[in-house]
Amino acid sequence: xxxVNFEPGCRNDWHIHHDGFQILLVTAGEGWYQEEGKPxxxxxxxxxxxxxxxxxxxxxxxxDSWFSHIAITKGxxxxxxxxxxxxxxxxxx
Numbered sequence: 001x002x003x004v005n006f007e008p009g010c011r012n013d014w015h016i017h018h019d020g021f022q023i024l025l026v027t028a029g030e031g032w033y034q035e036e037g038k039p040x041x042x043x044x045x046x047x048x049x050x051x052x053x054x055x056x057x058x059x060x061x062x063x064d065s066w067f068s069h070i071a072i073t074k075g076x077x078x079x080x081x082x083x084x085x086x087x088x089x090x091x092x093x
Contacts, residue, residue: 006031007027007066008064009061011032011088014083015080015090016054017054017077020053020074021052021053022073022074024047026045026067027070029068031043032059032061033058033087035055035057056080
């Protein structure tokens with residue numbers, strides 16, 4: 001379990017969790033969560049995201065807000081490509 005804080009504009013890379021799962025409990029600010037092939041979802045305090053094993057995804061802060069979540073992760077993480085700045089900057093609330 002980790003308490004993760006992202007400054008505005010910060011996000012992690014695409015990644016996959018193997019042999020387990022991840023649960024995100026949003027505690028503060030506004031952020032994005034996106035699964036490959038689906039639109040990005042705006043997250044706010046109180047939101048919960050359950051990420052199943054093998055699902056390629058990323059998460060992080062919006063451009064203008066800090067973002068905090070508790071991440072409960074079981075298994076190993078495979079880190080993949082970065083989120084393209086041009087793509088990220090086009091995301092709108």
